[in-house]
Amino acid sequence: MAGVVIVGAGQAGVQAAESLRRGGYAGAVTLIGEEPVAPYQRPPLSKAYLAGTMDLDRVILKPEATLAEDAIAFVPATRITAIDRAARTVTAEDGRSWAYEHLILATGSRVRRLPVEGAQLAGVHYLRTTTDVDGLRAELVAGARLAVIGGGYIGLEVAAVARKAGLAVTVIEAAERVLARVTTPEISAFYQDLHRAEGVTILTGTGVTALEAGADPARVGAVRLADGSTVPADLVLVGIGIIPNAELAAQAGLATTNGIDTDTNACTSDPAIFAIGDCASRPLAHYGDRRGRLESVHNALEQAKLAAAAILGTPPPPLEAPWFWSDQYDVKLQIAGLSTGAARTVLRGDPATRRFAAFHLAPGNRLLAVDAVNSAPEFIVGRQLIARQQVVAPEKLADMSISMKAIAADPA
Amino acid sequence: MPKITYIEHSGTEHVIEVPVGSTVMEGATKHRVPGIDADCGGACACATCHVYVDEAWLAKTGTPGSMEESMLDFAEGVEPNSRLSCQIQITAELDGLVVRLPSSQH
């Protein structure tokens, strides 16, 4: 009766439960989540759900009734606080406990808090859950001044939604360019130009030292910058990264470095325990012996399927190149692969047309990554070539008269 | 609510009531119809929600947008009646729609 217990009912957790059932797993499957709602997807939270064009029903991945039909015991609003590896049980804050034969940790990540004075003021928002969005959306009124702290994907997506809603938006980024941690200078430059053309003010290389109250002493009124100047703000969105929820695993003695350490099967240092999604550090297939944590839907789904296959004793699914997307204004970015370590970047198309791709090549011209802006063929073919660790001819990639289908057939 | 018929590659049929305003993809993934993966959740970014629209319904489901068209161009087994099901919004007019699923989405 012990079966599989999954801690964390987000993108990864619900996929693991479903993959177990689709694979014919006959034992009990228990899906325990801290949030009070049915499992939902996060990408729309900074896009259509924030804009109000997609409602909660559509953000939900699996309604409770569907989970029940699949004999997945869903336990919402329950935080697991301890794992007893010897007894093979997990215990919740309220004392309830569950026995497992296999345990899957899918605890995701939490937002990094802004470590400055005034960060607790009203009007300061973060974005991770539907509750966060509900609070932020209520304050997205035309004419209000929004300061976005952190020029990562979430900050920039919120900036785009807020501009469309008629707010005045300033993005404040500590690094020399937006998206510095996740992408290359070409793409950063493109997004800075895009947002400026849409009327957003972007400040790079700019640190924040405090948040200051306005007329209402309990509410934010301005952001104090490192040079002493201030940016007036009626509301603030902080998007400065996430921290993996790995403490539960660490307390139980599982190996953790940056997240919970896992092997190619998503298995932790305890053979009965798996870790998947944002909380897990994994070997990065296609990239030699590199390891790391990936914060994406694709990673959550892929690791969920790996863990399910290992528990079912079936062959693991083929590993795909990691990928991610971002929607801002009418621009769709699709990224495949990891560009770290690239020796050169080849541009295909003209950024000014808002339709181009940047291919990132390792020494020797093996394709490492592609950033495709409104360019599905470049993304799809790039992803396949990355998974094959293919060596490519840079001059072909740069030549728009050679189609991506032709390049797929003869890349080198 | 409009009823949509999903026919798996194996021939198994599922008739699902799908609310107006949601999509053909959501009707499948929320009701245990296997064969539509929808990895990106409807963002027109993954092409794992490919379906074949029954010929009789092509006029009502309309034509793909340019992003959808170029994603579809690279899908396995694409046919003239191929669509990404996350891009077909459910309207009252689509009551009775029939879609067939490909053998695989990856």
Ligand SMILES: Cc1cc2nc3c(=O)[nH]c(=O)nc-3n(C[C@H](O)[C@H](O)[C@H](O)COP(=O)(O)OP(=O)(O)OC[C@H]3O[C@@H](n4cnc5c(N)ncnc54)[C@H](O)[C@@H]3O)c2cc1C
């Ligand atoms: C606003 C936003 C936009 C994004 N946009 C994109 C995008 O466009 N494309 C993309 O690929 N990715 C995007 N991502 C990233 C993607 O959503 C995450 O990588 C993905 O959700 C990770 O899934 P997960 O299951 O690991 O974590 P989560 O989805 O965060 O789920 C983890 C769950 O575990 C619960 N939990 C944690 N600890 C416990 C505990 N001790 N007991 C019980 N429950 C617990 C949490 O409450 C949470 O519900 C976005 C993320 C955000 C926040």
Ligand code: FES
């Ligand atoms: S669900 Fe990803 S393209 Fe349709």
